[in-house]
Amino acid sequence: MNATLAVDIRCQLGECPVWSVAEQALWFVDITGKRLHRHDPATGETRTYSVPEEIGCFALARGGGFVAGLRSGVWLLDEEARVDRMLAPNPERAETNRFNDGRTDPAGRFLLGTIDEPKAGGTAGLYRYDRRGLEALDGGLMTSNGLAFSPDGRILYHSDTPRFTIFAQDYDPATGRTENRRVFARLDENAPDRGRPDGGAVDVDGCYWTALFEGGRVQRYAPDGRLLSEYPVPARCPTMIAFGGEDFRTLYITSARAGRSDDELAAHPLAGAVFALRTDVPGLPEPLFDPEA
Incomplete structure (x- = not known):
């Protein structure tokens, strides 16, 4: 299986692909470009919405609009990605730490993490x-x-990218509490490509998929942490993945081009685009964010 071009776009830091079942469309962000994009695979149309700050992550919200992790905090956005109201300020120093990866849990809570820039x-x-x-x-x-x-x-599942480590924790869907953090997989930081775990997703078999930043590929791990397979991507820096399509067997892969060398961009001119990979095993739909969860 080979990843092919799905959205011909050049994001500086493409991230957070989310498949909308209701719209049969793919949403994703350009973090440093301060953009939220919506791509319709049926028509090939891509719409772009500007946001006032770096948007690290978002989720589709029940009733319409989005919840998003912006640099300044957690915000509600309306259907046109306009800021509605802040739900919580950034608890860290916003000048150096912004919100990064995020995902909705099965009950509709929003989990999100930050980056120490x-x-x-x-x-x-x-x-x-x-x-x-x-x-x-x-x-x-x-x-x-x-x-x-x-x-x-x-x-x-949760990773700390610069430490080349993916963790697993026990999670209580009823309370949103975590415990028993342990190492799920650790990548070789001395590997020539220094590929390290970025965004992830899980398929219906419970296997964990991760995009390897600077590794030019995505990996699939068994629930016990064994590496099962790898798939190349036509960009050195894939960033995050999401299952979509009518059968949830299309794996969408965002990528980055900011900060990459001229030689690398010449070798990987599609860097920053979104790619698609057909998979044998489908993924799962994303829960909607519920403010009352």
């Missing part, structure tokens, strides 16, 4: 937002990434 002290964290407010779940991270849930919602 200077990579200076591991000051990033992982948080849960629900009607009780924003609560820290984990800390001491450099780049919070790779959020995904097992099909029964009882295992939370």
Whole structure:
């Protein structure tokens, strides 16, 4: 199976693909480009919405609109991606730490993490937002990434990209609490390509998929942490993945081009585009964010 071009776009830092079942469309962001994009595979049309800050992650909200992790905090956005109201401020120093990866849990809560941009002290964290407010779940991270849930919602996967590590934690869907964090997989930081785990997703068999930033590929892991397969991507820096399409067997893969060398961009001119890979095993639909969860 080979990944092919799905959206001919050049995002600076493409991230957070989310498939809308209701619209049969793919949403994704350009974090540093401060854009939210909507792509309709049936027509090939891509619509772009500007946001006022870097948008690290978002989720489709029940009743319309979005919840989003912007640099300044967690916000509700309307259907045109205009800021509606802040749900919670960034609990960290916004000048150096912004929200990054995020995902809705089975009950409609929004989990999201931050990035320590200077990579200076591991000051990033992982948080849960629900009607009780924003609560820290984990800390001491450099780049919070790779959020995904097992099909029964009882295992939370999460990575710290610069540390080449994917974690698993027990998760209580009824309360949103986590415990028993352990290493799920650790990549070789001395590998020539230094590919490291970025955004993730889980398929119906409970296998965890991850995009390898600077690794030019995506990987699929068994629930016990064994590496099962790898698939090349026509960009050195794939960033995140999402299952979509009518049968949820199309794996969409965002990528980045910001900060890449001229030689790399010459070798990978599609960097920043969105790619698609047909899979044998389907993924799962994303729950909608519920402000009352």
